[in-house]
Amino acid sequence: MPPAAGKAEQVRAMFTRIAGRYDLMNSLMTGGRHHAWRRAAAAAVAEAPEGPALDLATGTGDLALALRAASPRRPVVAADFSEAMLRRARVKCVARNEGQVALLAADALALPFRDATFACVTSAFLLRNLADLPGGLAEMRRVTAPGGRVAALEITRPRVPGWDAAFGLYFNRVVPLVGAVVAHDRSAYTYLPRSVERFVTPAELAALMRAAGLRDVAWRRLGLGTIALHVGTA
Numbered sequence: 001m002p003p004a005a006g007k008a009e010q011v012r013a014m015f016t017r018i019a020g021r022y023d024l025m026n027s028l029m030t031g032g033r034h035h036a037w038r039r040a041a042a043a044a045v046a047e048a049p050e051g052p053a054l055d056l057a058t059g060t061g062d063l064a065l066a067l068r069a070a071s072p073r074r075p076v077v078a079a080d081f082s083e084a085m086l087r088r089a090r091v092k093c094v095a096r097n098e099g100q101v102a103l104l105a106a107d108a109l110a111l112p113f114r115d116a117t118f119a120c121v122t123s124a125f126l127l128r129n130l131a132d133l134p135g136g137l138a139e140m141r142r143v144t145a146p147g148g149r150v151a152a153l154e155i156t157r158p159r160v161p162g163w164d165a166a167f168g169l170y171f172n173r174v175v176p177l178v179g180a181v182v183a184h185d186r187s188a189y190t191y192l193p194r195s196v197e198r199f200v201t202p203a204e205l206a207a208l209m210r211a212a213g214l215r216d217v218a219w220r221r222l223g224l225g226t227i228a229l230h231v232g233t234a
Helices: 003-030 034-044 062-070 083-095 133-143 162-184 184-200 202-209
Strands: 053-056 076-080 101-105 118-122 144-155 213-223 227-233
Touching: 003 053, 003 083, 003 162, 003 184, 034 062, 034 118, 034 202, 034 213, 034 227, 053 062, 053 144, 062 076, 062 083, 062 101, 062 118, 076 083, 083 101, 133 144, 144 202, 162 184, 202 213, 202 227
Parallel strands: 053 076, 053 118, 076 101, 118 144
Antiparallel strands: 144 227, 213 227
8 A cells, every 4th residue: 555545544543543532622622612723714815706616525514514614604624534423523513503504525636626716725734734835735736716715724843942841742742641541542642642742744735735726925923923814815
């Protein structure tokens, strides 16, 4: 199996295993702040032209629902390559009587959409999991209509003396322990901090977004510097 395909299958299997405790772990790890970060991403694309939105790696659907709340007239396609995650998202959408979110199994590296289909494309904590980051950004740009927005949330090290060391201790030692106890999957929550350590810096990600053809790329830190929100225009 090619290395890229191997990573994709490993990531899919991991998210399938943790789907049942995914929301609980997100809330425990962030003190519930992950919802505010998703609302910030949704607000960042709210001024995109009229048209549908695409939320990639939607997981259990929280960012897709935030997009609907920020832009109630905009239909949303919520895509993920883990069927287990999509089942959780479906339950959440039904419970909220949200009929304008279409759930779809899809690979972010080979999206089943024509060029310029969406007014905006979002992702939360997808990019560091991609086997081909430039290819994933190119796909996001390809399916975004001219003048549309692309937004991405990613975890990043704060790089502030003292606080960076404390965050590293929490992220590399405490999170895997909580994952083992709560999600019964230490390996998944050991992969999480390791994937962040291997990922590009916010400035490097901004440069890759520009290289993919996005304009006016800007980013800012959230979550005491531990989250980066990038936004660009197609």
